Amino acid sequence: MKTKATTIVEISRTIREKLKAHENLSRLSFDVRISQATLHSIMCGRTTYPRPDIVDKLCAHFGITIVAVEQEAA
Numbered sequence: 001m002k003t004k005a006t007t008i009v010e011i012s013r014t015i016r017e018k019l020k021a022h023e024n025l026s027r028l029s030f031d032v033r034i035s036q037a038t039l040h041s042i043m044c045g046r047t048t049y050p051r052p053d054i055v056d057k058l059c060a061h062f063g064i065t066i067v068a069v070e071q072e073a074a
Contacts, residue, residue: 016042019042
């Protein structure tokens with residue numbers, strides 16, 4: 001069974017990969033209402049544990065659920 005911290009790290013890693021693949025962080029920032037600085041911090045790995053509301057917004061934008069992120073990261 002995975003610990004909560006492990007799951008959060010996996011979710012963060014998966015979101016980071018999605019952000020790196022995204023063509024335009026400025027547009028993404030506008031679309032999901034998250035600052036470019038926050039997105040950049042997540043993408044570069046400075047933010048290892050993004051806030052749950054940030055994770056929810058990004059997962060909704062990329063069309064994935066937390067369960068799907070956990071499975072994809074595994």
